[in-house]
Amino acid sequence: MKKEINGKTKIIGIIGKNIENSLSPLIHNQIILKHSLNFCYLPFQVAETNLGKAIQGIKALNIRGVNITFPYKEKVIKFLDEVEESARRIGAVNTIVNNKGILTGYNTDVIGFKKSLQEDGKFFTKKKKAVILGAGGAARAVVYSILEEGIKEVCIFNRTLEKAKKIEQDFSSFFPGSSIYVFPLEEECLKDKIEEAYLLVNATSLGMPPKIDNTPLPDKRLFHPNLLVYDLIYHPARTLFLRQAERAEAKIINGLPMLVYQGIESFYLWTGFKPEGKEVLEMIKRIT
Numbered sequence: 287m288k289k290e291i292n293g294k295t296k297i298i299g300i301i302g303k304n305i306e307n308s309l310s311p312l313i314h315n316q317i318i319l320k321h322s323l324n325f326c327y328l329p330f331q332v333a334e335t336n337l338g339k340a341i342q343g344i345k346a347l348n349i350r351g352v353n354i355t356f357p358y359k360e361k362v363i364k365f366l367d368e369v370e371e372s373a374r375r376i377g378a379v380n381t382i383v384n385n386k387g388i389l390t391g392y393n394t395d396v397i398g399f400k401k402s403l404q405e406d407g408k409f410f411t412k413k414k415k416a417v418i419l420g421a422g423g424a425a426r427a428v429v430y431s432i433l434e435e436g437i438k439e440v441c442i443f444n445r446t447l448e449k450a451k452k453i454e455q456d457f458s459s460f461f462p463g464s465s466i467y468v469f470p471l472e473e474e475c476l477k478d479k480i481e482e483a484y485l486l487v488n489a490t491s492l493g494m495p496p497k498i499d500n501t502p503l504p505d506k507r508l509f510h511p512n513l514l515v516y517d518l519i520y521h522p523a524r525t526l527f528l529r530q531a532e533r534a535e536a537k538i539i540n541g542l543p544m545l546v547y548q549g550i551e552s553f554y555l556w557t558g559f560k561p562e563g564k565e566v567l568e569m570i571k572r573i574t
């Protein structure tokens with residue numbers, strides 16, 4: 287097991303705002319230790335006004351690559367040299383790879399979300415309906431994932447309707463066999479749409495610290511036992527949203543499996559090494 291940092295150690299890391307509770311440094315450094323790889327994963331807390339300089343710093347400091355997290359997944363794109371096809375379509379980047387000074391953006395959230403549904407939710411989206419709460423960078427990846435899987439209908443509810451409309455405009459031509467509907471978060475039809483849905487996802491940041499008692503769905507009567515309820519938040523492990531869903535006997539998943547699976551894909555892009563997903567997930571569950 288390699289423990290020391292030396293002159294050949296390659297730096298990877300995460301850029302975000304309020305990342306004190308991020309589990310990504312733990313996940314990546316555990317993989318590095320377990321497999322004796324000469325990498326080190328560091329947290330970079332960056333204010334929005336410094337985002338451009340921080341991205342340039344990746345080149346200047348010869349950092350191998352970084353994850354990009356809340357709230358910069360969309361904002362970071364304009365600072366990159368290249369953006370991989372699906373990340374460009376999604377309009378959100380969560381991984382940057384530095385290849386000899388060329389910064390390329392990827393989106394591994396899509397594969398992370400899909401894998402977590404397949405392996406942990408045992409959920410197959412074809413012919414089913416989904417309700418997504420939120421329309422930020424993470425929501426875009428979630429919606430893209432389930433459309434790629436061939437879901438029949440996606441309803442997006444967001445506080446800022448324009449952002450939900452933008453998803454509908456950007457994605458509908460790529461997925462002509464599926465329907466995308468958008469509504470404001472407070473819209474009355476939310477009740478009916480949840481009633482018909484099989485999958486309900488919280489892709490808003492409501493429930494994240496410090497306001498952990500916030501929820502995008504204050505009316506707990508809307509949860510039902512036929513729902514698979516997914517919260518992208520993993521800290522706290524059980525948000526109010528998930529606790530209320532559980533009480534209504536819905537099946538629940540938090541954001542940890544997605545975080546682990548997207549992290550493994552990012553790790554592979556930087557190092558060429560891909561650890562076994564379930565093994566990493568079990569290891570992280572044991573130590574958190």
Ligand SMILES: NC(=O)c1ccc[n+]([C@@H]2O[C@H](COP(=O)([O-])OP(=O)(O)OC[C@H]3O[C@@H](n4cnc5c(N)ncnc54)[C@H](OP(=O)(O)O)[C@@H]3O)[C@@H](O)[C@H]2O)c1
Pocket residue numbers: 355356357358359395398419420421422423424425444445446449471489490491492494518519520540541542544545546548
């Ligand atoms: N588990 C994972 O691997 C994973 C991966 C990615 C993201 N996430 C989590 O997903 C969440 C969203 O991340 P993101 O990158 O998409 O962030 P983002 O781009 O900033 O989007 C935030 C979303 O939350 C909504 N929102 C924020 N405050 C709100 C409020 N007071 N009332 C109603 N809606 C509100 C925003 O609505 P407006 O559009 O109206 O502002 C937007 O839809 C975060 O909690 C993040 O940690 C988890």
